[in-house]
Amino acid sequence: MGLLDRFRVARKGSASVARERLQIMIARDRSERGRPSYLPKLEKEILEVIRKYVEVDPDAVSVNYEQDAHQEVLELNIVLPESAQRA
């Protein structure tokens, strides 16, 4: 199964919107317990990088973070404005 198919599986159920979206998912295996997570810090810095390429309205970013004993996953969903895409 290719990446595009996998993302379609992952996004199944989202409402279809006409506006362009950017979705970022970061997953880290948790092989050592108790290590502090750096994903929330990464989130902020990755958003700063993305802002170099596209205009990102802070209200248009939704963040989802989940963890269990084995893995932590950070997901950023960004709706890009139609009129002001830079790249």
Next chain:
Amino acid sequence: MGLLDRFRVARKGSASVARERLQIMIARDRSERGRPSYLPKLEKEILEVIRKYVEVDPDAVSVNYEQDAHQEVLELNIVLPESAQRA
């Protein structure tokens, strides 16, 4: 279906390894044709951000990029060294 379940679906079929891994997937809808992609540039900058938190061996990074008429997806898979994790 939660994020963790979705990533498990996405990763089904990968060999199970003991070493810690970081996986990043970036998907962009392609609502306007012909716009040059900034994902390959993003890839480089996001790797630089990640290097602030964890030691990343360039040989331990595998990159997969796919696109079709509707979407482009960039996937980075990073195997983290056991002994030299910073965060």
